[in-house]
Amino acid sequence: MLHIRRKAIAVFGVVVASSALMAPPVSADPPPPGVTFTVAGVNxxxxxxxxxxxxxxxxxFTVxxxxxxxxxxxxxxSADWVKKCQVVLQAHIPQGFTYAxxxxxxxxxxxxATGARGxxxxxxxxxxxxxxxPLNHLETGPNVKHWSVNTEVAAADLVFKPCGEDRLLYLDSELRVDAGQPTFMAMxxxxxxxxxxxxxxxxxxC
Structure with missing residues (x-):
């Protein structure tokens, strides 16, 4: 179990959409050999x-x-209550393939604590x-738990990188806590x- 310091803050207003747990879709084609991703930046x-x-x-791949x-x-x-992160990745894939x-x-x-939210x-x-x-995943106290949430992109909504173009992949997220009660949320x-x-x-x- 993590050992943490606890703190309390003012409530923020956020509408949270529920997110169902879903099985991942099947790729249209099998992955090509020799695929790598490298980190282009972390902001x-x-x-x-x-x-x-x-x-x-x-x-x-895992992060x-x-x-x-x-x-x-x-x-x-306020610097403790909200954390934001953007991971920027560069895909290196063989010619003739693309991904989403x-x-x-x-x-x-x-x-x-009771009533606290993350x-x-x-x-x-x-x-x-x-x-x-955007995914909005809410955890509400009282709890001490490991959490997990899945997202799935429907086959019709997959956004493939244009073939032959060198484009970055962005993974954006933020963590927020509130409710004026001791609370902690990590990812x-x-x-x-x-x-x-x-x-x-x-x-x-392609």
């Missing part, structure tokens, strides 16, 4: 990327942060293309061995 307050792992099959957490309570400030993000599994940890807001996009619909950190974020990919030939 935000309090998010430090620790690992990016692409398995040989390249049907998905882990070092410390990515928001917390509230006595003595906290087919879904993401987000994992983390929450420790909250929100994950997350989305992804390929450079110059329409971003995904995908090295302090929680199970908390890898998994990005699933769909592939097609």
């Amino acid at each position: 935000g307050q309090g998010c430090d990327l620790q690992s990016l792992t692409v398995p040989e099959s390249a049907s998905e 882990r942060y070092g410390t990515y957490q928001a917390w509230g309570g006595g003595g906290s400030t 993000v087919a879904g993401v599994t987000y994992r983390g940890y929450a420790e909250q 929100l994950l807001r997350a989305w992804h996009s390929i450079e110059g293309m329409t971003p995904s619909e 995908g950190t090295t302090a929680d061995p199970a908390a890898l974020n998994t990005v699933r990919l769909a592939w097609k030939s």
